[in-house]
Amino acid sequence: MRKRWPDEKGRRFYKDLQKRLSEKLHHLDNVELRNINTLLAIDVSYKEGHAMVCGVLWDVGKACPFAIYRYIEPVYFPYISGLFFIRELPPIVRLAKKVAIDYDVLLLNAVGAAHPEGIGLATHAGLYLEKPSFGITERIPYGFYEMPEKREKAWRKILDSNGNTIGYVIRSQKYVKPVFVTPGYRLKPETALSLAMSLPFNARLPEPLRLADRCSKKDFKKEVKIRGCENETIHSIKYPAMTGKQPG
DNA sequence: GCGACAG
């Protein structure tokens, strides 16, 4: 993994890019809940300099998985809050490209609109893969909200500084710590909320993500030995919508 | 220098 990257200049570039991209996305939030039957839930775990990605194809109506994919590659970039996509988008994209079966929506263990520039990893993933997307996390890097009552199964809005709804805090069961649901790409906040609440919650995170999380950790060492390294980096990934040049 | 920081 490269060290000390991106530098201040690089970070500013990506922050500005995110701001520009984010402004163009609002008009595209037109996917309706009734057209969503399947989703691909993705999660990543890390060990020994490698990223293990797991994708779970989930049938929303039957509430069960119907295919599972795994993929591993070296880690090339550090984690930076607000620029999480630089680290995790590349492996996620390469896992998703191995999924030949079609699906309706992407679900990431990352934030979408509840982000300083309004465009977290969940948004980047949908944008890059041209799929509607949303995210569910245990914490958020940006947003204003009140906690739902501890002893109630309930949800509350998450607002940005202008009072716009950018997601929801939802307590899936009494006394369970809340999770944060945020729209990513082509979904309205309410649609992401409804979709999230239609999933089974046997733990803090909904079943498809919990499954993806568990499978991304299983037999990690073994996989690291078997697989080779694919020498690709963030630089090999170009957004169709990206304009402007990278610094340096 | 120290704490905070989506995963």
Next chain:
DNA sequence: ATCTTGTCGC
């Protein structure tokens, strides 16, 4: 995310 033992509380 990951490194890590026991422990307190909902």
